[in-house]
Amino acid sequence: MDAGQVQQVRSFNRAVTRRIGVLSDSYLGGGRPLAEARVLFEISRDGADVRDLRARLSLDSGYLSRLLRSLEGQGLVTSDRARDDRRVRRAKLTRRGLKEVAELDRRSEEFAGSLLAPLGDAQRGRLVAAMAELERLLRASAVTVAPADPAGADARACLEAYFQELDRRFETGFDPSRSVPADPEELVPPRGLLLLAHLDGQPIGCGALKAEGAGVGEIKRMWVAPEARGLGVGQRILEALEAHAARTGLDVLRLDTNRGLAEARAMYVRNGYREIPRYNDNPYAHHWFEKRGLRQR
Structure with a gap:
């Protein structure tokens, strides 16, 4: 630092x-x-x-x-x-x-x-704008990201909010039972990991990793509460999942996403994920991504 x-x-x-x-x-x-x-x-x-x-x-x-x-x-x-x-x-x-x-x-x-x-008008404008930016960044610095029990109350609250948002945003709605599963037992070490983000004691985001074998893992359940967007929470969760994947011997990460989640696709591309052909039968997916060389970082 x-x-x-x-x-x-x-x-x-x-x-x-x-x-x-x-x-x-x-x-x-x-x-x-x-x-x-x-x-x-x-x-x-x-x-x-x-x-x-x-x-x-x-x-x-x-x-x-x-x-x-x-x-x-x-x-x-x-x-x-x-x-x-x-x-x-x-x-x-x-x-x-x-x-x-x-x-x-x-x-x-x-x-x-x-x-x-x-202060003059220009100085007042600068001060107020700086205060707004500072408040946003201070909130961002107060966010914690840590492993969590997938069966815990905070995890269940985040996942339920995530599913509800997908149901609102997807053209056909969303039924978790039809999606590719990420059951709680798959999201605990050594098979996987669930990360939760908290702000002011409240869960505001989640992200999960499933080990698929042969050095390959899959990113699942990436979500940030609407009121916490713009604080870089999704980026921190993604980076933490990638670091865990590399430490545990995974060299390739894959994920799928819906065409309605443009902001998620932009984040993945920004972080070096490239679009690949379909690798699963998720009925809600329109785009599939992959990132290689995690252990070389």
Whole structure:
């Protein structure tokens, strides 16, 4: 990793924390630190499950509990067991908490305006565009990609969402039982691998590898949630599957895809896959691809 890039990130972090008042114990002049203000904002008017708060804010469970106890002690928040699942605690704003969040919103709007006001029109446009790009890239850097149990809840959720999207997008709909199978037992080492991508504790993508024997494997179940597209998740999953294939002795990867998935075909071509004649009887496939020389990388 480039040392200059690392130093730029550190410099940026110092500039931002100083400029937005992270170091103050009275964020936006509201009399409480940023952490408490952010938890109030995330609970918002609709309330929030505590486990979701923890995931969204990347907070240690003990620290979040202390923040919630503090806010409860100030009469701003209540937390109770969810009616439909007693294992889940749900935080809600009190009437006083709702007023506090409304004031936080007002102060936040005012502060955002104070950042933009000294700049000319061109500078404001550049700053806002840079912020949007930075937010997107920070979200991308928060994505994790790791092996997962194909029978686990997150894997099942991803695969079900994947099948539902194919059913919407394919001209003839999609029935998994008619497609070339990729059963859970085929997607665990040494026969295969399933990777899941997570963001803020939620599964947002998947990709699988099946070993077909004689140094050949097949890419299956490549999918990224619509809200996470544009973050490079599919590329990371594909690269990780290729690296695993090479480590386990596979030198050739194949895959098939539907003509309605133009973005997927573009990614495969961009990564060195070339179109080949049909190699299976998948009724939903219109294009077949192959990549060779994985072990030479």
